[in-house]
Every structure is written in C-alpha cells, then in structure tokens.
Amino acid sequence: MVGIYLSGTGNTKYCIEKLVSLIHSSAKAIPMESPEAISAIQQNEEIYIGYPTQFSNAPYMVRDFIKKNADIWKNKKILCIATMGAFSGDGAGCTTRMLKRYGATILGGIHIHMPDSVCDSKLLKKTMDENRCIIAQADRKIEEVALQIINGNYPQEGITLVSHIIGLLGQRLWFYKKTKGYSNKLKINNNCIGCGKCVSICPMKNLILRNKKVVSNDRCTMCYRCISLCPQKAITLLGNEVVEQYRIEDYR
Ligand SMILES: Cc1cc2nc3c(=O)[nH]c(=O)nc-3n(C[C@H](O)[C@H](O)[C@H](O)COP(=O)(O)O)c2cc1C
Ligand code: SF4
Ligand code: SF4
Known part of the structure; x- marks a missing residue:
C-alpha cells in the first residue's frame, strides 16, 4: 500500500x-x-x-x-x-x-x-x-x-x-x-525580496526568479504553499492581502 x-x-x-x-x-x-x-x-x-x-x-x-x-x-x-x-x-x-x-x-x-x-x-x-x-x-x-x-x-x-x-x-x-485549468492569477507584490523560498517549494515549478524578483507562470494549482510560507507575505491569489498564513507545522 x-x-x-x-x-x-x-x-x-x-x-x-x-x-x-x-x-x-x-x-x-x-x-x-x-x-x-x-x-x-x-x-x-x-x-x-x-x-x-x-x-x-x-x-x-x-x-x-x-x-x-x-x-x-x-x-x-x-x-x-x-x-x-x-x-x-x-x-x-x-x-x-x-x-x-x-x-x-x-x-x-x-x-x-x-x-x-x-x-x-x-x-x-x-x-x-x-x-x-x-x-x-x-x-x-x-x-x-x-x-x-x-x-x-x-x-x-x-x-x-x-x-x-x-x-x-x-x-x-x-x-x-476557478478549477477548470491551471491558474495564472497569482499576484506578487513589491515586498518580494527575491529570497527564492517560493521557487523551491512550488509543486508545479510555476515560479521563477528574474532580476531578484519572483515571476509567476500560468501553471499554478492554487495550493497556497508559497502564499503560506513567503516571509514577506508578498504573494496573494484569491484575495489581495495576506490575512493569516496557515501551515500545519505551526500546530505540531
Ligand atoms: C483554492 C482553494 C479552494 C478551497 N475550497 C474549499 C471548498 O470548497 N470547501 C472546503 O471545505 N475547503 C476548501 N478549501 C480549504 C482546503 O480544502 C483545506 O484547508 C485543506 O485541508 C487544505 O489542505 P492542504 O493543507 O493539504 O493543502 C479550499 C482551499 C483552497 C486553497
Ligand atoms: S518567498 Fe516571498 S519574498 Fe521570497 S522570493 Fe518568494 S515572493 Fe519573494
Ligand atoms: S499556490 Fe502552489 S502551485 Fe501556485 S505558485 Fe504557489 S506553490 Fe505553486
């Protein structure tokens, strides 16, 4: 199994x-x-x-x-x-x-x-x-x-x-x-410091670093992993502001 x-x-x-x-x-x-x-x-x-x-x-x-x-x-x-x-x-x-x-x-x-x-x-x-x-x-x-x-x-x-x-x-x-295909709606604001964390964790390899800023392609599966982990709270998708970053590690 x-x-x-x-x-x-x-x-x-x-x-x-x-x-x-x-x-x-x-x-x-x-x-x-x-x-x-x-x-x-x-x-x-x-x-x-x-x-x-x-x-x-x-x-x-x-x-x-x-x-x-x-x-x-x-x-x-x-x-x-x-x-x-x-x-x-x-x-x-x-x-x-x-x-x-x-x-x-x-x-x-x-x-x-x-x-x-x-x-x-x-x-x-x-x-x-x-x-x-x-x-x-x-x-x-x-x-x-x-x-x-x-x-x-x-x-x-x-x-x-x-x-x-x-x-x-x-x-x-x-x-x-909303779930018809992959999304191209990810937004990255000016707070991005180009640390690359989101690039390495995205399951779709949807993010790339260009001139020390992150750029999103059109293959986001809306999993919220990058949004929940960005140290600058620089990424949003359905809303326009990070309200609260949720990740289960904070509860274990
Ligand atoms: C884009 C999106 C849509 C969601 N839609 C629903 C939903 O329709 N009903 C629901 O109960 N939870 C919904 N959720 C919440 C997640 O299913 C839930 O928090 C899930 O446990 C997250 O699992 P993960 O941590 O493994 O990604 C949605 C989450 C996301 C990111
Ligand atoms: S994790 Fe946040 S700050 Fe780091 S590169 Fe990605 S968007 Fe920029
Ligand atoms: S939400 Fe998930 S799939 Fe979309 S860019 Fe972020 S980590 Fe990748």
Missing part, C-alpha cells in the same frame, strides 16, 4: 501520512509531484490518494495527474481522501469517478475536516485554539477510520450519488471556472 498526495499547507500530508502508517507501519506517503510517485503506484496494488478540496472539486493538478497517467490505474484498488476547510459534497468522489473510468476498483472515500488554507481571505478563519480542536477531531477520525479499514470496512464518504448532487449543486456548478 502507498499514499500519494498533493498538499499545499500540509493538512493532507499530515492526514494521509497518519492514516497509512496506522494501517501498515512501513507504508509510505509520497507527494504527487515527486519523481517516485509513478513507480510507487506501479509497484503497489492498493493506493490512497489525498488532496485538498478546492471549490468542492479536486485541484486541477490532481485531475491532470490522473488523466495524464491514465494507463497506470487499471486493476488498482483506490481510496480517495479529501481534506477540507468546511464542506465538500463529493470532494473524494470527484477523483473516484475518473479513476473508475480508467479501470480502478474504488475501495472508498474519506472527507477530513481540517483548518482552512486560504491565507488571503477572512472567510472561515479560526483562532489557533479552534484550529487545534479541528486537528484533534481529525486525529480521532483518522484513528477510527484506520481501525475500520484494518477490519475490512472502507468509509464511503463523498462517493455516493447523493454526495455527487450536493457537491455539484452546492458549489461546483457555480465555481467550476
């Missing part, structure tokens, strides 16, 4: 690493952008795929990865894990439907509520104590789910027809444009 994930601010990494290690102490979770990801999928029968929900959809990078590697999913047994800041009708279902088309068997889906990662919006912002409670609840859920899975019962969250309709009508139909 192997975990494969995309994680911007660390929530999904945290959840999937915890889940796979509780089920098999030697199981690993590998970032989707890692060169090892494809071979890990080829070598394992059971794959747990994790990602943050974006507008009740999977991030475009995740859908693109699944599509581009369409031939590796046949006969794989897959569990999809969608982390989310508030609500997701069928965050897990968005990828299970694709994977099924490519010949995978779907074991189940899990939705895990975690702190919100959108650093440049006041909406859904919580205090550190509230975030600690959310993470503690997530910890308990992961422990319970791991036990269920060890006993052969896979959760079916987000993969039913009802969830599909809720996800579609609740958000995806209205926000579909």
